[in-house]
Amino acid sequence: MRILGMLAKLCAILAGLLLTLITLITCYNLIMRNFIGESMVGAFELTAVSTGAAIALFMPLAQARQGHIIVDFFTTGLSDALNAKLDRFGALMLSLVFVFLAWRVSIGGINAYNAGSQTMLMGFPEWIVYAAMVPPFIVTALIGLTQTVFGFESLQKELTP
Amino acid sequence: QTITIKVHHFLNANSVQHTTMLKTWCDNIAKDSANRLQCQIFPSMQLGGTPAQLYDQARDGVADVVWTLPGYTSGRFPRMEVFELPFMMTNAEATSRAAWDYYEKNAKDEFKDTKILAVHVHGPGNIFTSKKQIKTVEDIKGLKLRAPTRLTTKLLTSLGATPVGMPVPAVPDALSKGVIDGAVIPYQVAPSIKIDELTKFTAETDRTQPALYTALFVVPMNKAKYDSLPPELQKVIDKNSGRELSAFLGKTQSDDDIPGKQKIVAAKNTVTVIPPAELEKWIQASSNVDDEWVAEVTKKGLDGKALLADARALIKKYTK
Amino acid sequence: MTPIELAGIIFGSMLVFMAIRLPIAISMFLAGATGYILQAGWLPFAGFMNTQAFARFAGYDLSVIPLFILMGYFATKGGISKDLFSFAAAVMGRFRGGLAMASLLACAAFGAISGSSVATAATITGVALPEMKRHGYSGRLATGTLAAGGTLGIQLPPSVVLVIYAILTEQNISKLFAAAVVPGLIALCGYMLAVAIYVRVVPGQAPEVDPNREPMTLAKVIGVLPIITIFSLVFGGIYGGFFTPTEGAAVGAASTLLIAIFKREMTVAKLMDCFLGTAASAAMIFLIFIGADTMNAALAMTQVPNQLAGVVGSWGLPPLLVITAILLFYVALGAVMDEMSMLLLTVPIFFPMVMGLDFGMPKDMVAIWFGIMVLMTVGFGLIAPPVGLNVYVVNGMAQTVPMAESYKGVMPFLISDVLRTMLFLFFPIIPLWLVQFAS
Ligand code: NA
Numbered sequence: 001m002r003i004l005g006m007l008a009k010l011c012a013i014l015a016g017l018l019l020t021l022i023t024l025i026t027c028y029n030l031i032m033r034n035f036i037g038e039s040m041v042g043a044f045e046l047t048a049v050s051t052g053a054a055i056a057l058f059m060p061l062a063q064a065r066q067g068h069i070i071v072d073f074f075t076t077g078l079s080d081a082l083n084a085k086l087d088r089f090g091a092l093m094l095s096l097v098f099v100f101l102a103w104r105v106s107i108g109g110i111n112a113y114n115a116g117s118q119t120m121l122m123g124f125p126e127w128i129v130y131a132a133m134v135p136p137f138i139v140t141a142l143i144g145l146t147q148t149v150f151g152f153e154s155l156q157k158e159l160t161p
Numbered sequence: 162q163t164i165t166i167k168v169h170h171f172l173n174a175n176s177v178q179h180t181t182m183l184k185t186w187c188d189n190i191a192k193d194s195a196n197r198l199q200c201q202i203f204p205s206m207q208l209g210g211t212p213a214q215l216y217d218q219a220r221d222g223v224a225d226v227v228w229t230l231p232g233y234t235s236g237r238f239p240r241m242e243v244f245e246l247p248f249m250m251t252n253a254e255a256t257s258r259a260a261w262d263y264y265e266k267n268a269k270d271e272f273k274d275t276k277i278l279a280v281h282v283h284g285p286g287n288i289f290t291s292k293k294q295i296k297t298v299e300d301i302k303g304l305k306l307r308a309p310t311r312l313t314t315k316l317l318t319s320l321g322a323t324p325v326g327m328p329v330p331a332v333p334d335a336l337s338k339g340v341i342d343g344a345v346i347p348y349q350v351a352p353s354i355k356i357d358e359l360t361k362f363t364a365e366t367d368r369t370q371p372a373l374y375t376a377l378f379v380v381p382m383n384k385a386k387y388d389s390l391p392p393e394l395q396k397v398i399d400k401n402s403g404r405e406l407s408a409f410l411g412k413t414q415s416d417d418d419i420p421g422k423q424k425i426v427a428a429k430n431t432v433t434v435i436p437p438a439e440l441e442k443w444i445q446a447s448s449n450v451d452d453e454w455v456a457e458v459t460k461k462g463l464d465g466k467a468l469l470a471d472a473r474a475l476i477k478k479y480t481k
Numbered sequence: 482m483t484p485i486e487l488a489g490i491i492f493g494s495m496l497v498f499m500a501i502r503l504p505i506a507i508s509m510f511l512a513g514a515t516g517y518i519l520q521a522g523w524l525p526f527a528g529f530m531n532t533q534a535f536a537r538f539a540g541y542d543l544s545v546i547p548l549f550i551l552m553g554y555f556a557t558k559g560g561i562s563k564d565l566f567s568f569a570a571a572v573m574g575r576f577r578g579g580l581a582m583a584s585l586l587a588c589a590a591f592g593a594i595s596g597s598s599v600a601t602a603a604t605i606t607g608v609a610l611p612e613m614k615r616h617g618y619s620g621r622l623a624t625g626t627l628a629a630g631g632t633l634g635i636q637l638p639p640s641v642v643l644v645i646y647a648i649l650t651e652q653n654i655s656k657l658f659a660a661a662v663v664p665g666l667i668a669l670c671g672y673m674l675a676v677a678i679y680v681r682v683v684p685g686q687a688p689e690v691d692p693n694r695e696p697m698t699l700a701k702v703i704g705v706l707p708i709i710t711i712f713s714l715v716f717g718g719i720y721g722g723f724f725t726p727t728e729g730a731a732v733g734a735a736s737t738l739l740i741a742i743f744k745r746e747m748t749v750a751k752l753m754d755c756f757l758g759t760a761a762s763a764a765m766i767f768l769i770f771i772g773a774d775t776m777n778a779a780l781a782m783t784q785v786p787n788q789l790a791g792v793v794g795s796w797g798l799p800p801l802l803v804i805t806a807i808l809l810f811y812v813a814l815g816a817v818m819d820e821m822s823m824l825l826l827t828v829p830i831f832f833p834m835v836m837g838l839d840f841g842m843p844k845d846m847v848a849i850w851f852g853i854m855v856l857m858t859v860g861f862g863l864i865a866p867p868v869g870l871n872v873y874v875v876n877g878m879a880q881t882v883p884m885a886e887s888y889k890g891v892m893p894f895l896i897s898d899v900l901r902t903m904l905f906l907f908f909p910i911i912p913l914w915l916v917q918f919a920s
Pocket residue numbers: 591592593594595596597633634635636637638639640
């Protein structure tokens with residue numbers, strides 16, 4: 001459990017660094033384009049694919065922190081214990097969805113690899129992004145499963161800053 | 162009992178691609194099958210995904226038929242990319258016929274996981290600029306131009322421009338703010354991204370000469386869907402695919418350049434025709450793009466030189 | 482099964498899943514997946530899912546969202562909100578309810594560089610709530626003000642809601658941002674007015690005179706320079722022709738980080754907090770995208786959305802009535818689900834319908850105006866009971882205030898919202914003026 005919390009954090013920090021890196025590359029590219037008259041034509045594709053990997057890497061932390069919006073309006077009348085059970089069921093469903101996503105994205109990545117799909121201008125291999133998405137999806141699924149079995153507190157300790 | 166064919170594309174429901182090109186094909190298969198084949202056309206990526214994923218959607222059966230650009234996933238269809246080299250095409254209809262023959266002869270392998278119904282090109286690309294009129298190759302120097310394809314990026318660099326990459330929907334905004342000085346695109350697309358309002362000058366190449374660039378489109382069909390059809394319906398699909406469909410699509414799309422140009426002219430855009438003598442300089446300046454393409458393709462284990470020669474010969478054969 | 486029945490089942494099952502507390506994104510995904518498989522079968526659905534996560538996460542048009550979120554966190558952790566509030570408090574302190582007004586001002590200023598309402602609410606609440614408490618403001622007024630003020634994060638550009646609307650409707654992001662400026666400022670004034678009236682009409686909410694209010698100092702003026710710099714850089718760059726909105730978000734994030742480092746406010750630990758915060762917010766939004774995409778594809782397959790525009794058009798209702806009906810529907814739907822999911826599901830359906838109506842103005846202006854009207858209902862829904870996301874966020878940070886008190890506190894602001902929405906409904910020129918002026 002401890003390790004899952006750490007992994008979630010690690011993924012998020014990695015993604016944050018990736019996004020920060022992208023902001024710096026964008027600034028550099030803008031200076032080149034506006035003042036030197038040269039530019040990386042595919043810079044926007046680099047932004048897109050890096051963000052793609054970053055968003056996937058953000059997923060474990062969001063689930064570990066119970067960050068996804070739920071509607072509690074219809075269940076306010078129910079007991080806390082029943083609500084907690086429903087939330088665990090929600091974590092189970094989310095976990096199954098991420099198992100499914102990890103599976104399908106793996107297939108998508110294999111397809112992209114076999115086809116040699118690249119971004120249009122820069123020729124960045126798309127399978128790399130797919131490959132970067134699968135591990136965080138699996139971690140997210142495991143986190144959801146842990147929450148289903150042990151409740152949500154099981155992961156909170158590692159995540160409070 | 163009717164069979165529904167889900168057709169998916171990325172343009173809106175008012176585009177000529179939707180209302181005429183795909184719709185005509187749908188009407189024809191309905192007529193030829195006595196309404197046993199019926200289309201549902203989904204515009205604007207309604208079935209999800211990105212334009213670059215349309216080809217895979219046809220392969221995976223997310224849609225039954227799609228209309229897309231193989232150039233969206235560069236590197237995946239290296240043989241077919243030859244038609245996007247600069248100064249290849251003079252007439253879109255003829256080049257679309259040539260593209261079909263070339264596909265059958267050289268490129269079937271690249272598309273083996275779908276059934277290709279047609280391949281075609283669009284009309285000649287032009288340079289639309291907001292501040293500076295382009296008369297000679299020197300005028301292009303230093304302009305920030307939005308490049309539509311991988312190979313036009315190289316073309317623009319060779320001509321001295323700073324190619325800028327951005328998705329089509331971002332173009333109007335970037336033009337109006339001056340993030341880019343212009344865009345390279347055919348007339349047909351220009352009004353849909355407000356080029357008529359946002360630019361003042363158009364440089365079009367002499368139409369008897371090879372065009373600055375064109376882009377290639379394919380219409381793949383899901384293989385399993387085709388195989389699942391009874392033989393008589395497969396025949397209907399066969400009848401409505403191939404060289405003539407390619408020619409029809411290429412012609413219809415490039416004919417739509419005419420109303421596109423009318424809008425540009427109506428917006429008081431100054432149209433400059435680049436005469437053959439000047440164009441020769443452009444062709445010279447960018448001859449390295451062909452060479453680089455041949456070298457790249459050869460590195461992938463293909464005979465680049467022969468492919469380029471074959472494409473040129475086929476275009477010549479059909480262009481009168 | 483008829484298409485209408487099928488669409489009804491898809492939508493209905495989503496509501497059922499939501500009602501039993503499944504995350505909204507998962508509810509949409511499960512309902513959409515079921516509808517998709519029922520219509521197209523398993524293999525196409527599997528193929529769809531092979532590429533959908535890549536399509537949504539790695540799309541350039543949406544990269545602007547995590548970048549604006551990251552910028553907001555850099556600003557928060559870089560101490561910018563603290564400086565902002567102390568400046569605003571010095572400006573507004575002389576008025577009755579001045580600290581509540583200062584909170585609104587700080588929300589607006591922070592909202593001018595943040596694209597998210599929840600982030601704005603949380604950030605300003607962090608500094609303003611303890612201060613208001615210390616000066617004797619009621620929990621009701623304090624939390625109500627901050628929840629409403631938080632919506633200025635999306636009412637003023639940059640705005641995640643407008644980015645999403647722009648993408649769904651293929652409209653120009655910069656024009657929508659420009660259109661939101663005047664309405665956003667009117668919202669700020671309206672909220673200020675709401676505070677001024679409320680503290681006079683309802684006794685005991687704020688001290689009549691604040692004896693220990695802070696004076697204006699040079700240090701406080703200098704304190705707001707960073708945010709002015711960032712704002713000028715981002716919007717000057719976007720409207721001055723140096724970069725696109727996405728590039729602007731990247732420049733904004735980078736410069737905010739640099740300023741925070743320069744101010745010696747950014748430690749490694751705080752930087753990590755920025756990343757973790759961005760992670761939670763961005764992942765939440767993008768998982769909703771995946772759910773909504775699945776559901777939208779399933780709904781599109783029923784062909785009901787395509788036909789709806791034609792059906793409503795054939796009724797020949799007065800256009801203003803149709804818009805009003807849509808806005809009321811949004812308010813009703815927003816009462817039970819979150820606003821972003823609602824937009825993702827309904828804008829693709831309603832937008833063609835609205836564009837088919839004749840309002841006596843050019844189509845692209847109608848598109849921008851409708852976007853602003855939609856934005857109004859989103860702002861309303863974020864603070865309206867029973868499910869107001871901003872109220873949850875602010876109330877969660879104010880541990881001693883009961884939820885019912887917070888919902889009472891947003892009432893004056895809801896009235897202001899309704900009046901403002903009606904103003905723009907009958908006078909589209911107010912939001913459109915700046916767009917026309919700019920072009
Ligand atoms: Na904002």
